[in-house]
Amino acid sequence: MRTNRKTAVTLAAVLLAAAAPAVAQASPSTESGTAPSACRPANHTAKITEAPSSAGHHHYRVTLSAPRGYDPCQLASSPKGVRFSDHGSQTRITVGQYGDQRAVVTFGPGHPVHFDIQVPNHARQVSADEASFTLRAPDGQIPGTSFAQGRLKVATGTLIGPLQQGA
Structure with a gap:
C-alpha cells in the first residue's frame, strides 16, 4: 500500500508539472490572442474632456482606454449612433461626421485612441454629461x-471626427 501511495503522489506531481505550462498559456494575454477584445464596450473606458477651440467651434476629446488583460483590436472611421444625454435625459441633438472615414487605428492596453466632437459656437447649445456611441471595425x-x-x-x-491614435 505504501508503494502505491508513493507512486500515486509522484504521478500526480509529474502530471501537475506537465500541465502547468498549458495552464499558463491559457491565461489571458494581450500577445497570445486568447484574451477578450478591447473593442467590446464592457472592456474599455471612455472619458470626455475639453479640447482647444478652433475658429467658430468648441471641441471635446473622447479618449478610449483599455486596461491590461485585453487583446488589441482594429477600429475605423467615426463612431456611429452618437447620442448625448444630461443626467439620464437624452438630448435631441443628431450629429454628422467629418474627416477620413477610411483610417484604421489599433486600440488596446497601452494604445489609447480618441475622437473629436466639434460643436459650432453660433448654435444654441445644450448641456450633456454623457455620450453613447457604437464603434466600428474595418469590416463593420x-x-x-x-x-x-x-x-x-x-x-x-455637431460633428464627430474619425478615431485617431493617442490620448
Missing part, C-alpha cells in the same frame, strides 16, 4: 454601445 460595426462620461455642450451641427 462592433456589437454593443460604449459610453463616455464628461461635461460638454452640444448643438445642432
Whole structure:
C-alpha cells in the first residue's frame, strides 16, 4: 500500500508539472490572442474632456482606454449612433461626421485612441454629461454601445471626427 501511495503522489506531481505550462498559456494575454477584445464596450473606458477651440467651434476629446488583460483590436472611421444625454435625459441633438472615414487605428492596453466632437459656437447649445456611441471595425460595426462620461455642450451641427491614435 505504501508503494502505491508513493507512486500515486509522484504521478500526480509529474502530471501537475506537465500541465502547468498549458495552464499558463491559457491565461489571458494581450500577445497570445486568447484574451477578450478591447473593442467590446464592457472592456474599455471612455472619458470626455475639453479640447482647444478652433475658429467658430468648441471641441471635446473622447479618449478610449483599455486596461491590461485585453487583446488589441482594429477600429475605423467615426463612431456611429452618437447620442448625448444630461443626467439620464437624452438630448435631441443628431450629429454628422467629418474627416477620413477610411483610417484604421489599433486600440488596446497601452494604445489609447480618441475622437473629436466639434460643436459650432453660433448654435444654441445644450448641456450633456454623457455620450453613447457604437464603434466600428474595418469590416463593420462592433456589437454593443460604449459610453463616455464628461461635461460638454452640444448643438445642432455637431460633428464627430474619425478615431485617431493617442490620448
